[in-house]
Amino acid sequence: MMVFQEIIISLFEECIMLDRALEEMQKKESKIVDKLSFKEQMACVLLKVGRFEEAEKTYRSMLFMNPDNYKCFIAIQKCLGLYSENGQYSTDDVDRLCTFYSSLKKEYGWSSVVKVNYLKLFLFFLCSFMLNCWVLRAHNSILIYVVFIRSILQH
Helix, strand or coil, X not given: CHHHHHXXXXXXXXXXXXXXHHHHHHHHHHHCCCHHHHHHHHHHHHHHHCCHHHHHHHHHHHHHHCXXXXXHHHHHHHHCCCXXXXXXXXXXXXXXXXXXXXXXXXXXXXXXXXXXXXXXXXXXXXXXXXXXXXXXXXXXXXXXXXXXXXXXXXX
């Protein structure tokens, strides 16, 4: 019986009837045995519908169960508006990502996903720093160069 209902929910999702899928999922929640899959599906639909706070809360609860679930990190970034399909981020977004992963590092410091993403951010900063240094040297702006280095060291 539950398999049939799961198929119906999937059909609602595929037909872009996400609100209806969400209603059906909430009605059947107590009868569903595989709670983790249910949470995944629920969070995904919440994200698609644009209920970002609820989706984030659900993804964070899943992250608590499995801190190495890369999909949860990406989904939380999407909920927070910190995900870019092409990998291009503004400096403000990078600051917010650093804050996000710093908080996660305190909670899930042993998670390989947190370590890898923290390393990616460090490399992003390193590349940006080297590019800015090269540009500044090209213009012989030693004063700006010194001010730039001081600002980096203060962070």
